[in-house]
Amino acid sequence: MNKQLILKKRPIGIPDHETWELTSTEIPTPDEGEVVIQTDYISLDPAMRGWMNEGKSYIEPVQLGEVMRAGTIGKVIAANKHPKYKIGDTLTGWGGVQQYIKTNGQGHFKVDTQMIPASKYLGVLGMPGMTAYFGILEVGKIKEGDTVLMSGAAGAVGSVAGQIAKIQGCKVVGIAGGPEKCAYVVSELGFDACIDYKNESVYKAIKEHCPQGVDVYFDNVGGDILDAALARLRMNARVVICGAISQYNNKTAIKGPSNYLSLLVNRATMQGMVVFDYADRYREAGLQMGQWMMEGKLKSEETIFEGIENFQATYERLFSGKKKGKLLLKIKE
Amino acid sequence: MNKQLILKKRPIGIPDHETWELTSTEIPTPDEGEVVIQTDYISLDPAMRGWMNEGKSYIEPVQLGEVMRAGTIGKVIAANKHPKYKIGDTLTGWGGVQQYIKTNGQGHFKVDTQMIPASKYLGVLGMPGMTAYFGILEVGKIKEGDTVLMSGAAGAVGSVAGQIAKIQGCKVVGIAGGPEKCAYVVSELGFDACIDYKNESVYKAIKEHCPQGVDVYFDNVGGDILDAALARLRMNARVVICGAISQYNNKTAIKGPSNYLSLLVNRATMQGMVVFDYADRYREAGLQMGQWMMEGKLKSEETIFEGIENFQATYERLFSGKKKGKLLLKIKE
Numbered sequence: 001m002n003k004q005l006i007l008k009k010r011p012i013g014i015p016d017h018e019t020w021e022l023t024s025t026e027i028p029t030p031d032e033g034e035v036v037i038q039t040d041y042i043s044l045d046p047a048m049r050g051w052m053n054e055g056k057s058y059i060e061p062v063q064l065g066e067v068m069r070a071g072t073i074g075k076v077i078a079a080n081k082h083p084k085y086k087i088g089d090t091l092t093g094w095g096g097v098q099q100y101i102k103t104n105g106q107g108h109f110k111v112d113t114q115m116i117p118a119s120k121y122l123g124v125l126g127m128p129g130m131t132a133y134f135g136i137l138e139v140g141k142i143k144e145g146d147t148v149l150m151s152g153a154a155g156a157v158g159s160v161a162g163q164i165a166k167i168q169g170c171k172v173v174g175i176a177g178g179p180e181k182c183a184y185v186v187s188e189l190g191f192d193a194c195i196d197y198k199n200e201s202v203y204k205a206i207k208e209h210c211p212q213g214v215d216v217y218f219d220n221v222g223g224d225i226l227d228a229a230l231a232r233l234r235m236n237a238r239v240v241i242c243g244a245i246s247q248y249n250n251k252t253a254i255k256g257p258s259n260y261l262s263l264l265v266n267r268a269t270m271q272g273m274v275v276f277d278y279a280d281r282y283r284e285a286g287l288q289m290g291q292w293m294m295e296g297k298l299k300s301e302e303t304i305f306e307g308i309e310n311f312q313a314t315y316e317r318l319f320s321g322k323k324k325g326k327l328l329l330k331i332k333e
Numbered sequence: 334m335n336k337q338l339i340l341k342k343r344p345i346g347i348p349d350h351e352t353w354e355l356t357s358t359e360i361p362t363p364d365e366g367e368v369v370i371q372t373d374y375i376s377l378d379p380a381m382r383g384w385m386n387e388g389k390s391y392i393e394p395v396q397l398g399e400v401m402r403a404g405t406i407g408k409v410i411a412a413n414k415h416p417k418y419k420i421g422d423t424l425t426g427w428g429g430v431q432q433y434i435k436t437n438g439q440g441h442f443k444v445d446t447q448m449i450p451a452s453k454y455l456g457v458l459g460m461p462g463m464t465a466y467f468g469i470l471e472v473g474k475i476k477e478g479d480t481v482l483m484s485g486a487a488g489a490v491g492s493v494a495g496q497i498a499k500i501q502g503c504k505v506v507g508i509a510g511g512p513e514k515c516a517y518v519v520s521e522l523g524f525d526a527c528i529d530y531k532n533e534s535v536y537k538a539i540k541e542h543c544p545q546g547v548d549v550y551f552d553n554v555g556g557d558i559l560d561a562a563l564a565r566l567r568m569n570a571r572v573v574i575c576g577a578i579s580q581y582n583n584k585t586a587i588k589g590p591s592n593y594l595s596l597l598v599n600r601a602t603m604q605g606m607v608v609f610d611y612a613d614r615y616r617e618a619g620l621q622m623g624q625w626m627m628e629g630k631l632k633s634e635e636t637i638f639e640g641i642e643n644f645q646a647t648y649e650r651l652f653s654g655k656k657k658g659k660l661l662l663k664i665k666e
Contacts, residue, residue, distance in 0.1 A: 058599075256588065259589070261580075266605065270596060273597065
């Protein structure tokens, strides 16, 4: 059988057991021009919370009754005259939270898992890695000597974006929750410092670690941390708006940045980004990051749980912070 | 005697009679290399409110006991071997709220009042006009066919920025307070429409007048209007942060824009500006705007009150909105 996680009810605030329903259908067979993929891993991303909401955003919301959207990687187990893919190919794409994916291949592409483990294609070489790459280079416009401040520094995007900034010759200060993550960010990832937002004043710590101010702030979290960063911008600073995980479960209006007039005082720019805009350059980014990985300059970690039944408990770790690097769920039993 | 308005006490919220003190000293005489200017007009600007606050901003705060900072224009009545200026020259600069200005000429420059009345040099050809010019062209990056939304549309900056956008072939929708101002913005200034924020829902009206969304929002006001504009951005929109008059008298933290994640959804940019950065291009802007004025394409209006004693009552009109175009105080008796 094919277990699928269906969006049953739009959550208000934090999703709960009424949000999804785990159902079972027959394992699909491919029609002509289609393949069926057996899902190996699914990607868990903070952005999923937005996809559950009704209304216009950068992507269509998941409809009620549909399989919950998720990035996936898995092997083709059946093919029916598909022009590009055959049994045994590993495909990554938007397969959704289900054990078997029936698709004409649109939104999927083939990857090589000989050199690089499949899980990396949902992390450092997947959406989070691409977001980090284009966000820090194209939107953040980092240059050598910049002071870069990175929220979500132990997360899938922040860990990669910060390391890229280090490779480019920036001073990089992370922000993460708890001493263990902060130690990881500094000792393993090589950031210059990491601020523990759970145990110190972020505003004061930015002042201490970035005495000249912040040239580029890469924001994955929003809320009070965004405000603290805005208060410490340097002239002509760039603020990359990549996400706002602290606000995604709000039941009321989200907290706007009270210190936004720092953009005026410091002639700074705050710019939003969505990784899909760079789709025609994913290959370029993947090759570059693959090279950095082989040279030992770019590290990545995945936290992997197992079983589609554990989707919700695993998903909650995105917001509780109980994970490091990329959060994945292994689906293949 | 030389009447001077001194900053006596830093205001919390709205400045009141305790904020300033009107004093009198001898009319100064110039030392060698100096001139004395008799102030004709002073400029009243929302930015003044920020200059009264302590603490770092884009410009030093006015110190307690100092003459209140203001843009001025007036005639040189005494000169002592000044290398550039002589009696009878008209100088505009940062003379402050006083009847006579003793200066070595720094921060002042000579203007020609034969063709253009002195008052224009504090308005359309002064800081507000320069702010409008560089804000809409350099930060807003308007191009033909763009839909431009302009808050403070009847004000000194907004009225000019909106007309420049019209000249450049944009569709321009203003936002102003009350039917009289809105009529002025459309019939006199030639905007395509004007939203009366005092009498209609700004959010709904933007939707009606900008059905495709907003390419460039020029923000002079902040607060709820900024949020309404953010909610209606078009893909790759630019938001120019020029001011936030609705927030300047706040006693608590200013209201941050709750809808800032529209920057992400729409890959939009929010950028702050300070006109001083364009000082080396004021001449270019002045020539271009002078030409538009002579061609009848760029209109400007001043609301002028009289008497340094009436500074506070006049200043309050910036925030009550009881004025049109540029607000000036005639100082010369």
